Amino acid sequence: MSLSKQLYIIIAFIFFIIFTGNFIISIKNTKEYLEVESQTKAQDTATSLGMSLRPLIKDKKDPEIESIIKAISNSGFYKEIRLEDSDYIINDYELLDATSTYKNDNWKIKKLFVESKFGYVEKIQSDYELSEQLLQLEDDSINSDSFDDFNVENFERYRYIPTDAYKNGGKIPFTLTITNENETKDIVVKLDIKKILLEEKRDIKFDSVPAWFIDLIPLELEEKFSEISDGWKKSAVIFVSPNPGEAYAKLFKQAKNSIIYAFIAFIISMIILFIFVQYLLRPLKRIESLAKSIALGKFETIDELPWTTEIKHVSIAMNDMSRKIEVIINKLNRNLQTLSEKLSQDELTKLPLKTTFETDMKQMFIQKGKGYILKIKINALSSFAKTHTNKEVNSFILEFTDEIKNVLKEKEDNKKFKFYRFFGSEFMLILEDCDYSCSEKICKNLKNSFNLLANKHKVTEIAHIGATPFNTYSTTPEMLQATNEAYEKAKLIGPNDYFIRDNNDLIRDMEEWRDLIFTIIENNSFEIEYINDTYCSKDEEILLMQEAFTSAKDKNNKNIPIGTFVSIAEKYEKIVDFDMAVISKVIDYMVINDIKHDIMINLSLNSIEDEEFISWLENKIFTNKNIASQLLFSVTAYAVIKDIKGFKNFCDKVHNVGAKIIVKRFESKFIPLDNIKDFNLDFIRLARDYTTDIYLDTSKQSFVESIQELANLLNIKVYCENVNNNKDYDMVKKIKIDGISR
Template identity: 25%
Template sequence: MGLSKSFHLVLLIVFGLLFYRIYTIENNQVRIQGDAARQHFAEYVEKYSYWTGNGDDLFKTFSRDYDFQFFQYVHNSDSIHNFTYGSLAKTNQSFADTVFNIDLGYSFTFPDGRMQVKLNPIAAIENSLYKLEQVTQLLILAYVILMLLFTILILVHKRRIKYAAQYIDNISTLSFQAVEISRLRGVLKPLGNALEKCRSKLKESLEIIRVENEKLTKEAYQDPITGFSTRHRFNAYLEKITQSQKNLFGTLVVIKASELSNMNQLYGRIAGDNYLAKLSDCIRNAAPRQAKPEHFRISSSDFAVFLDGVSIKESTNYIEKLKQQFDDYTQSFQQDSVAHIGVVPYQSDNDPITLLAMIDSAVSIAQTLGPNRYHYLEKFDGNETFGDEHWKLTINDIINRRGVNFFQQPILPCNTDNNLYRELLARFHNAEDKHLPTASVIAMSERYGLSIELDKMIITSTLQLMKENPLLTGKLGVNISATSALQAVFVYWLKEILTHHRTEASRLVFEVNESGMQTNLAASFNFVSEIHKVGAKVAVERFGLGFTSFKFFREVRPDYIKLDNSYSNSIESDNNNKFFVRMIVDIAKRLNILVLATGVERQDEKLTLEKLLVDGLQGYYIAKPDSVINTD
């Protein structure tokens, strides 16, 4: 039952009980008055107790002072003196008779007859009936007034509750207007206070969520090192341009941080991050003031810049300024090169895939031209393949000239008396003796099927280096691609040449990437077996990134496994990496395989890895690559 109906019922009961009480009081009062009227009439009749006349005269005498409803006189002997007036039961009963039912009958015996009367009750109940009518009117009026007031209060209450309900509904739309406390007064004040408190708390919580969401969005779509947007936003921006109905145009510039892998290897990850951050500063500083270029980091070593509304010709100043920034950084960096630049025009109707192929070719050609060089590809006429041919020519030239230099980086033994080896790091240069990015040369050689010839050149250069430099003692590690190691023709060639250089072969350790060797376990096992036959050894580098690592080194059985440098990074606080390294060391020792940790850049990492019983440590904290040795 609702509040309104309940209140109506309670009010009705209260007023009903009140009316009943008043009626009871007045009814008792009427009966008292009736008894008094009978008593007074009896005293009056006593005055005529010796009446001997007829009934009619007696009625007339009494009627002067009393009003009768019924009067009857019956003579004892002569009926002629009888008289009757009215009736005992009223034929037309009034409302007053119904409300107050009193008996005013009286009988008396005279000497000659007997009298029976019933006085008219009007006189006895008139006053009480008037009072009851007045009280009833007041009760009805009070009831009506109370109901009107209650109805008004209910309407006001409903409007307040409706306001509260609407406010609660608006919360789902994240509307946080202040609660109008004045509209929620009285008994609804706690509700208003609760809503205000809820609004404040919810707004505060959502603000925290918003800040966290912005932080996550920033982490997801903004590179933390450079502050540039990520690849995801680059793809979205490129799609917006190429699918636009407007006639958009501009220049796309891609900068490849071609020395990133060398920086990580030579100076460590922190130096690599600083290198990328410095490059991003150079890119920002070169931006024209009148333009607002969009900057993106589209891969670990690639940056992209959209110069909207800028033609190739107009972009020249920006490119020259950017190259000057890179040249200045190169001098302070004390390196041959820091980055290479590719430039292509774009329009809104360009195919994104073709555009990306063009820019990739432009960057590839720039890399073959020398340090910090740039290259333009201005037309979409198929000349994007020119970059491929340029790389093929460049790599063939490197192979024919033996255009390679070597750095060496030692591996520190720990928990063992074994002398390990020093890794030789290849660095390539073109015909103008300009430095070329090592990672790009190796990647392009694999893309164009020149990796075997490049690896042969590196191995023959290494053998020549060992013969011509007697001071270069101990074991040396040489990197070769997994593509070459898995080719039977290369393995046969390598075995033949090492057979003729047994002394040098016993000092060589061939480092091969794990992910490449896992593609063919049988060929990997054959490579290791053939290398062991000529006295050389095999190290599997970047170990631990593949899903089949345990199966791999259980079946292939290399001499060394070099853990990927990600396992060394902050290992003192990474329990997962600790567990993995401990497990690898335990299994490797059972198989007589030495475990080497790479990328060691801090003392805490070194101490933790030593406690985990690895056999060797390599990294910037242990020793920097140095002693550039020319083989020309």
């Protein structure tokens, strides 16, 4: 996960934690405030109502009481307003009226009681009786008869005290003893005693508040009350219950506003954070780019240092590392260049050695070159060495090479002539773009020069020359064999003489070759062997790679040299079809046999330059993507330099589909060591000359070791091939090459 994403996530998490905490605290405080406010308002209303109803409570059925309560209830701030009776008072009229038979004025209640399970009844002293008693206390001379003059209605009242079972009222049977002037009766009257005198309720409305919010945040609103007294006795209680609808509406609005504000603040904060992070990470992206450049061998530096202290220090360290690695690689390149020149150059004559000749021949095969190959060999050099000192022998060899160089210098276009020393007395010449007459003229000049040198040293013969035309469809060993045959014929002609083969000496007729190659490719009548098993050299011997080697036979059932086969296929534009057929066979083999190691497939330069082939290859690998990472496509080093741009394009396409690239027969002559970093390679496989007899040659040891160190810096693995000598194998393993084939 990128640093920017981690920063966004952690900042968002911190913001969420802070907002959640503040939100919960805010909602909790608002909830508590609304609860207190609602309950306080309810208590104030209950107290106010109690005071308003006190003058009216003597007559609990007074309609003005209902009017006052309804007026307050209609405001909508209260869920319920309830007036409850606390003192159950009944009078004679109510009792007699309930009988409907004895309610005329002639009947009077003489006695009243209820069963004990319902409670008991006590008579309430009337105001008249209370006044009479008070006056008698003040003046003993006043007697009861004095009140007869007052026209005061004698009205009897009773207080019903219920048991706990009937404290909330109900249908209570009262037993009456009533009398008139003529008779006395006992009757039972049932009165509906009501505890709730008056009740007003309002619906709780939550139109703007969702149900989940109400369930999530319950409001605890207690019912408030106020007692109403009639004189010294509590007569009734007024109850007021707050309406939670208004509190929930305010609370939900507060929560919604908080969330909206938090969301807007979060978006703004994240936008600011995004701008800041992009600005902050810009130097890190430059550092990442620098690190990738270093991995690819491009040692750049960060010129504009960031202002952040820590990142600035990292940038300075990266710059320092880039410079130091560049110095190390440049030093390695110089050492490798020196060692490469030493390995490819004869110490005495400073002429290129056989390995360079083979390399140049490969280039001619690739470029479809024309010209002649000459073999020149000093006669009886060993006999000359027996009668002369080493210094004299070396002087003679130098004089001999100078004579050849002088002949070559006589030509204006001398750069097209390449001169090599194989070993001891054997030399080779490549005459590029030279026809038969050109080669004949050079041979004649060399013969004349050798004759003069023979006279100088008073010998009969100095050397003989064998020449053969370059055959694009042959191989280097076949060309050497042809020059050797010409040389042997030259020896038969005369002293210091030469023999030149012409194009009629070609082994096969080209028409026959074309028909043969077409038949093999179209019928897939070739075999694939898996050779050059490459094992890990550092730990246990683990099989890393095998090379898919193609073999085909001619009409005589003899193996066709693969170089000849490829050259003719390229000439007649069948090489792309051939490479496709090989790749298909290899993939089928890997899938069927469940191969776990890499398989190297050799490709021609024509194929990697062909867009249709690359498109076909991408689709083929994508279809078999489970083995893509085991496909290792090989191109020779001398093919790479012919079309560097095309090779880079091919590498990119192959890497995009998950396959890998190896450059085989790697030689510093083809790919300069300071340019190896320009190629996005996975592997290089050294030319076998670098590891042949490496245990005897310290220059080879130093060269291979430097190659390994340079490749490690560039994340490239180094393999070597055909290390057959046990001492060579031990030496290569000591150098810790990544992979060795035997």
